[in-house]
Amino acid sequence: MPNIGAVLRQEIVRLSRREVRSQTQTTKKASAQYRHDIAALKREVELLKRQVSLFQRGELRKSTSNGDSPAKKIRFVAKGLRAQRSRLGLSAEDYGKLVGVSAQSIYNWERGHNTPRAEQLAAIATLRGMSKRVAGARLEQIGSKRARKSRKR
Numbered sequence: 001m002p003n004i005g006a007v008l009r010q011e012i013v014r015l016s017r018r019e020v021r022s023q024t025q026t027t028k029k030a031s032a033q034y035r036h037d038i039a040a041l042k043r044e045v046e047l048l049k050r051q052v053s054l055f056q057r058g059e060l061r062k063s064t065s066n067g068d069s070p071a072k073k074i075r076f077v078a079k080g081l082r083a084q085r086s087r088l089g090l091s092a093e094d095y096g097k098l099v100g101v102s103a104q105s106i107y108n109w110e111r112g113h114n115t116p117r118a119e120q121l122a123a124i125a126t127l128r129g130m131s132k133r134v135a136g137a138r139l140e141q142i143g144s145k146r147a148r149k150s151r152k153r
Helices: 005-068 078-088 094-099 102-110 116-128 132-152
Strands: none
Touching: 005 078, 078 094, 078 102, 078 116, 078 132, 094 116, 116 132
8 A cells, every 4th residue: 555645745746747837837938939039030130131231232333433432442462563564565654654753653553662542543444444445545644644734834
């Protein structure tokens, strides 16, 4: 015959587990719902971040094409300048004329001793898309303008 104390203890344990389960069940359900809501909000935030970045890129493109906002940051690499100058087949003096600086400045930029200012970076960026023929024609225009200025003096 089972001991009454053991049976009573088993019944108390069973009832207490049942009571605890019923008390914590609502908390578990609420917690699961909160986790679900938080995950949904995180997905929505990520989607909105992507939309904002796409919108900003589109605005940046529009504003740079209109020219009413500050210019996009132009990256300068000395090796790239040297490669660009050799691609155009220009001497440092001629390249300097196109950019509006001296040949010594071009050499210093290519060696990495100095970096160009913002105005000169913009001029370098315009030269990036030029062909040899167009660069030569622009160089001739600059040469003829200087010749006219020297005659006027």
